[in-house]
Amino acid sequence: MTLAESSFNNVKLHVGSVETLLPSLVTGPWLLVTSQGWARRPAVSQICAALGGSNLGVIDSVPPNPTIPYMLSCHQPARKPRVIIALGGGSVMDAAKAFAALSGRAASEESFLAMLEKPDGFELSQPPAIIAIPTTSGTGSEVTRWATIWSRTGKKYSLSHPALMPAHAVLDARLCMSMPRMVTLTAGLDAFSHACEALWNNGHTPESDIYAQRAIALLVAHLPAALAQPDNITVRAHMQQAALYAGYAMSITKTALAHSISYPLTGELNIPHGIACSFTLPEVMEFNLACERLDLIAQAAGTVRENLPAWCAAFLKELGVNEYLKNYAEGFARLETMRLELINPARAGNNIRPVTAQDAQVILQKAISRIQAG
Numbered sequence: 001m002t003l004a005e006s007s008f009n010n011v012k013l014h015v016g017s018v019e020t021l022l023p024s025l026v027t028g029p030w031l032l033v034t035s036q037g038w039a040r041r042p043a044v045s046q047i048c049a050a051l052g053g054s055n056l057g058v059i060d061s062v063p064p065n066p067t068i069p070y071m072l073s074c075h076q077p078a079r080k081p082r083v084i085i086a087l088g089g090g091s092v093m094d095a096a097k098a099f100a101a102l103s104g105r106a107a108s109e110e111s112f113l114a115m116l117e118k119p120d121g122f123e124l125s126q127p128p129a130i131i132a133i134p135t136t137s138g139t140g141s142e143v144t145r146w147a148t149i150w151s152r153t154g155k156k157y158s159l160s161h162p163a164l165m166p167a168h169a170v171l172d173a174r175l176c177m178s179m180p181r182m183v184t185l186t187a188g189l190d191a192f193s194h195a196c197e198a199l200w201n202n203g204h205t206p207e208s209d210i211y212a213q214r215a216i217a218l219l220v221a222h223l224p225a226a227l228a229q230p231d232n233i234t235v236r237a238h239m240q241q242a243a244l245y246a247g248y249a250m251s252i253t254k255t256a257l258a259h260s261i262s263y264p265l266t267g268e269l270n271i272p273h274g275i276a277c278s279f280t281l282p283e284v285m286e287f288n289l290a291c292e293r294l295d296l297i298a299q300a301a302g303t304v305r306e307n308l309p310a311w312c313a314a315f316l317k318e319l320g321v322n323e324y325l326k327n328y329a330e331g332f333a334r335l336e337t338m339r340l341e342l343i344n345p346a347r348a349g350n351n352i353r354p355v356t357a358q359d360a361q362v363i364l365q366k367a368i369s370r371i372q373a374g
Helices: 020-026 042-051 066-073 090-102 109-116 183-200 206-228 233-253 259-269 281-287 294-299 306-318 321-337 358-374
Strands: 012-015 030-033 054-061 083-088 129-134 146-150 154-160 168-171
Touching: 020 042, 020 083, 020 154, 020 168, 030 042, 030 090, 042 054, 042 083, 054 306, 066 090, 066 109, 066 146, 066 321, 083 090, 090 129, 090 146, 090 154, 109 154, 168 233, 168 306, 183 206, 183 233, 183 281, 183 294, 183 321, 206 233, 206 294, 206 306, 259 281, 259 321, 259 358, 281 306, 281 358, 294 306, 306 321, 321 358
Parallel strands: 012 168, 030 054, 030 083, 083 129, 129 168
Antiparallel strands: 146 154
């Protein structure tokens, strides 16, 4: 299967130079959304120069995990772009989709919350087309209709609407070359989680299985290489493909138990999302081990189902996850005093085996114990 054949959803995929591709994709007034880091690099000015007029501005301040107050502080109801270009990682994609949903609306915190609390249930007529240019390889947001927005208090909301599916995704592996090691790791593990969760998911289809298996195989082969050879553009391109395939799979199935457990860990302890949703994977695999569908993960990883939890634990340790999580020892010690809501029904309910809050608590504690044991 080649990238050109990956067209089951409506996102049109383009592989190559953004400066060359964008002029033929952008029609009418456009808005560029990016982060402070990218604002300091040549790509932003190069894109603006390539596109020329009809520029409605550049929002270049998107932070990690954008919040409702941030979105509203940047929103200008009178600004009505026909196209929103998202240049960045998952948080930039989230913000771009939120700006598209808010476009032309006089929004307040109350009205925005109402949109976030009613996935697919709000009216959205002819929003701006989104062109997604991922610079990290993990979220798969370039081929999904979802965005994550956080409240003032660290509560996670999913913005969702069919009209927020990007019109185009542009993969330019050169843009991933500057990705720091930690971002490479967390993004890659996010994609790995998406692919695994698509396979032990009640919403799986033959198509999602194909994409998820291909993503896992690519990640097992190339994530360690991306950490060791960050300037290898071929490896970076493989990582982009892995994230894309995982995104395709997730766009069909949605995520499941590991993501459900991860949300309060990010909200309360500020653990990066890719780490938070992946470090419990060995224990989630153990919980789901009786399910024959885990054979599909084992095949892609080059092992057998019975060895999958141990294999995954060793894989994460090799990548440096255990060592990194030692920074959160104090936070883990506080977890016993926190009442974490580890079961998000919209996510945990997708798990192939029914799961209770107690099950989730045991899974989390086992994962923490494994990390602490080294």
